[in-house]
Amino acid sequence: MKMRQVVSAVIVFVLVTAIAACGNGNNNEPSQTTNTPSANQGNETVPEQPDDTAVNTEPELEKDAKLIVWDNGGSDETWAKAVAEEFTKKYNIPVEVQVVSQGDAPTKLQTDGPAGLGADVFLAPHDKIGGLVAAGLILENFYAEEYKSEFMEAAITGTSMNGVLYGYPTAIDTYALFYNKDLVKQVPTTMDELIEQAKAFTDKSKEKYGFMMQVNDFFFLYGFLGGYDGYVFGDKNTNKDDIGLNNEGAVKAGEFMQKLHKEVLPLKSGDINFSLKESLFINNNLMFDINGPWAVAGLQEAKVNFGVAPLPKLDNGKAPTSFSGVRAYYVNSYTKYPEAAAAYAKFATSEEMLMKKFEISGQLPPRISLMENEVIKSNEIIKGFLDQAAVSVPMPNISEMTPVWEAMGNAFAVIWDDNADPKTVLDKAVNQIKEAISLQNQ
Known part of the structure; x- marks a missing residue:
């Protein structure tokens, strides 16, 4: 090539x-x-x-x-x-x-x-x-x-x-923002711009959606949490005793996810998956999708007119820090x-x-x-x-990361599906993670 x-x-x-x-x-x-x-x-x-x-x-x-x-x-x-x-x-x-x-x-x-x-x-x-x-x-x-x-x-x-x-x-x-060029006139540079475009396009009754991502997978969710100054472990993910998954930034990320659910993605977390997103995108029923390079082949084979851009900035002016x-x-x-x-x-x-x-x-x-x-x-x-x-x-490379994936995926699913208080849910998740780490290190 x-x-x-x-x-x-x-x-x-x-x-x-x-x-x-x-x-x-x-x-x-x-x-x-x-x-x-x-x-x-x-x-x-x-x-x-x-x-x-x-x-x-x-x-x-x-x-x-x-x-x-x-x-x-x-x-x-x-x-x-x-x-x-x-x-x-x-x-x-x-x-x-x-x-x-x-x-x-x-x-x-x-x-x-x-x-x-x-x-x-x-x-x-x-x-x-x-x-x-x-x-x-x-x-x-x-x-x-x-x-x-x-x-x-x-x-x-x-x-x-x-x-x-x-x-x-x-x-x-890493992952980034896929956009359908036949539907998107201007690539958004902020999440507010994305939400505005997505709201105008979304029509659940016609199975048309302006925006999608896998909202119960912490791999994808971390971009927003990090962009709001949340973090997994302190000292660049090396300090297992410093967990930032329920700090103020993490709570803001939870609140932002609830905004996405209410305004542009009215589906349960368990109903959103790779196959659904790909099908909607190919059929011009999805404007924006957060996805990774593995999604490119299918879209190219289907001859979809699409582009890839970095994730739009959050309302604090910071870029989402995706996992890589x-x-x-x-x-x-x-x-x-x-x-x-x-x-x-x-x-x-x-x-x-x-x-x-x-x-x-x-x-x-x-x-x-x-x-x-x-x-x-x-x-x-x-x-x-x-x-x-x-x-x-x-992604953190220490063993204490293992229990984080499931606990945080479940936490954000509850925050999304039940509109639960993000702080309460994240506090519970962090306690679960700490308990798991303690048992792991015994």
């Missing part, structure tokens, strides 16, 4: 995989601070971390290095093999690409890493990092300061643990070739290689500079997602 005019036609086939792999956060692992294997875990020597003062120097790679890389199949494999070929040309280091899905790689490394059988570099979703760090399976990013200045904040936060950067981000994914998922390469702490492995991860996430990844798969590159690339900027669908990704918040 190297021609500009066909980028949008193929973007979703891998974007679907990217978001679906991150899902709605059910793959979180325990979070600890250790990142070095103990002596009884294996016979490999864990290398010391390099001095950050040398981040811009060419590393001294191990002379006998040969690398194994784990990545997904499909277009990810195609890209990984292209990267491996270019890396070998430059450094004369052989690289073998093996297909191990990003979801399976962390589990497989639990046994293969200490045994010296694991990949030197592997792909994983960011919400797996807690378990990887706890088990001492990954090394810190060798070029942390450089990455912090050149990659989106969400990509850095998502692949860090306890303030330490481990990942080499390869892609970022980050995919990244990590260096196995048991690798015999830490310098070569780190150099490979850096090479793979260079501007040139991430642009190649976009051209092959359509995945959103988390490098700040690539947001200004003309090929990317000229693609309306990609640009919409990237603009939203720039203000997104990575």
